[in-house]
Amino acid sequence: EVQLVESGGGLVQPGGSLRLSCAAAGFTFSSYWMNWVRQAPGKGLEWVANIREDGSEKDYVDSVKGRFTISRDNANNSLYLQMDSLRADDTAVYYCARRGGSTSCYAGYCHYYYHMDAWGEGTTVTVSS
Amino acid sequence: DIQMTQSPSSLSASIGDRVTITCRASQSITNYLNWYQQKPGKAPKFLIYAASDLQSGVPSRFSGSGSGTDFTLTISTLQPEDFATYYCQQSYSNPLTFGGGTKVEIK
Numbered sequence: 513e514v515q516l517v518e519s520g521g522g523l524v525q526p527g528g529s530l531r532l533s534c535a536a537a538g539f540t541f542s543s544y545w546m547n548w549v550r551q552a553p554g555k556g557l558e559w560v561a562n563i564r565e566d567g568s569e570k571d572y573v574d575s576v577k578g579r580f581t582i583s584r585d586n587a588n589n590s591l592y593l594q595m596d597s598l599r600a601d602d603t604a605v606y607y608c609a610r611r612g613g614s615t616s617c618y619a620g621y622c623h624y625y626y627h628m629d630a631w632g633e634g635t636t637v638t639v640s641s
Numbered sequence: 642d643i644q645m646t647q648s649p650s651s652l653s654a655s656i657g658d659r660v661t662i663t664c665r666a667s668q669s670i671t672n673y674l675n676w677y678q679q680k681p682g683k684a685p686k687f688l689i690y691a692a693s694d695l696q697s698g699v700p701s702r703f704s705g706s707g708s709g710t711d712f713t714l715t716i717s718t719l720q721p722e723d724f725a726t727y728y729c730q731q732s733y734s735n736p737l738t739f740g741g742g743t744k745v746e747i748k
Contacts, residue, residue, distance in 0.1 A: 614694065632684060
């Protein structure tokens with residue numbers, strides 16, 4: 513069974529730092545891109561960052577570029593999110609999510625589609641003085 | 642960035658009703674469109690990819706359609722466990738973006 517368990521959330525003052533972790537189990541972690549997605553209280557989902565299987569490629573939403581760093585440790589099946597210069601609007605539940613892929617064919621043509629097929633239960637980050 | 646707009650933002654329906662949710666992209670995403678279901682206090686659950694293909698284990702009362710910029714999620718016969726918030730998400734290009742969500746409530 514695929515399992516993703518986030519940890520590291522908490523209360524932090526504006527301008528502070530926090531490091532989130534996501535422990536993966538039940539699948540070959542090193543074979544998958546991974547994502548961080550957040551959800552502010554009462555709001556919708558927002559993709560934050562993702563990282564390639566070997567860590568060589570990373571991307572971020574503009575609002576966190578230069579402040580957040582995504583990384584992974586494939587030997588320990590772990591994903592991380594280092595969050596610096598935190599702001600009140602970073603307050604959210606942070607989820608790690610696996611990037612799965614599926615093939616879909618139509619009229620003889622097939623394409624590969626990416627989605628987030630496994631999610632952790634999230635860890636809460638509150639930025640407040 | 643590609644903006645995703647869902648409508649309505651909420652709806653009330655009864656058990657057994659047919660429910661349709663709309664998602665519109667700000668530019669063509671062909672059919673690189675996913676749907677998720679989220680219940681209060683829980684993580685999202687992946688339902689549909691490629692606009693219309695059901696993830697394994699998702700009940701057949703769920704269906705998706707559309708291409709280009711306009712997409713729909715339909716629940717053919719609403720069940721008690723379907724009351725939740727539904728999100729569309731484009732996987733066409735980074736940054737990945739979600740719609741604002743549609744909350745399906747009990748009438």
